[in-house]
Amino acid sequence: MKKRCMAGLAIVVLFAAGCTAMNPQQAARQQAGNYYNRPYEQLTTEEKMRLENHLARQDNTAWRTNAQVASGVGRLLQGVGVLIFSSR
DSSP: OHHHHHHHHHHHHHHHHTHHHHOHHHHHHHHHHHHHSSOGGGSOHHHHHHHHHHHHHHHHHHHHHHHHHHHHHHHHHHHHHHHHHHHO
């Protein structure tokens, strides 16, 4: 049961990390106040582009990090499986 919960959590984290890459403009609309202290509609075109690019780069970094973690966990589980199998 615990393994299923962990796998489900990993899937949710990976999906949530990909949301910005799919729609950077929506993420920029939500985050404009945090970065520029004014609504997205009041930003210049250059500020909008800069914010969207920044959020997309952060999202891509999150994807790479999640992929590396998932790969590391897979290798760890594979090693544990080999050890368990060889001990029989």
